Amino acid sequence: MTKKVEKTSRRKFLLAAGAAGAATVAMPQVSRAQTTTLKYQSTWPTKDIFHEMAVDYANKVNQMTGGRLKMDVLAAGSVVPAFQLQDAVNTGVLDAGHGVCAYWYGKHKAFSLFGTPPSFGWDAHSFLAWYYYGGGEALYNELVGNILKLNVVGFLYYPMPTQPLGWFKKPVTGPNDLKNIKYRTVGLSADLFKEMGAAVTILPGGEIVPALDRGLLDAAEFNNPSSDILLGFTDVAKNFMLQSHHQQAESFEIIFNKGKYDALPAEVKAIIRNAAFAATADQFAWAAHDRYSKDLIEIKKRGVNVAKTPDSVLEAQLQAWDKVLAEQSKEPFFKKVIDSQKDWVKRTAMYMQENNVDTKPAYKHFFG
Structure with a gap:
């Protein structure tokens, strides 16, 4: 009788323990760690699609960390003006920021090579591949940490489509139409257009349309149809020239104050990095494909003359790049980055061009 009671009691204990274990597995794992909040400002006005993309990256990080990290998003000018973002992150006034490397071109011209490299x-996509797998990230870290000694950690993401030549009061018919015009651009593109005879002004995105409206600029480029329509370009210029070699490849840069970043747990650092890869794929789908194409159609509906940049201008740009690179490559680190990029493009673009079929004939076949 005693043995039967012992067996029954043991069976009940094991069943109870199993039920408790199953309940533990079924319960969601909730982090008990205290939430770390980062003050994170973009270089974009609230109404720009680029600010939406800065928010999208923050949302991905916030969700993936399960609340352990919160990136508190602010628009350009909330704490500092757009062009002062890097300084603010470096000194800890801001914890993180979202922008483009070309904005720091005034500190070292090689910065532009990590955001708006030459049209090789x-x-x-190939540019970001070079950055992560062709030695670019090590060169970026050398520039940031060793040469400029900035207290900053950075990641590049989102392969931007080729940027248009821009918005003009009159159509561009050849290279001479660019001479002596007051033109807005940033980064090494400024050197390129100066070489082509333009009078270049460097402005952040939110200041371009007011300058065009007041006649302080004759023409300007920013980035894409969605940004341009949201910022109001269609109200101040009626000629939109597509295709250009001035910024044929660009990406976003996300930067963090190194002290704040280093204090984060390893798994949170991994999320910050991998969220950039997730945002690269996601934003290229919903922004570059879906939104940009819809907004180009809308631009045409608003009475804007949308035209392809003449081949003579594109050829003149490549010739101007030769002169800009020859001059800037006198600086050793600039040349080091250029040589690395050329080695990468010479090998990888050869494969892409030999392997990939021209898509235009198929498009014409099915859509006319």
């Missing part, structure tokens, strides 16, 4: 015959 690659695209932004």
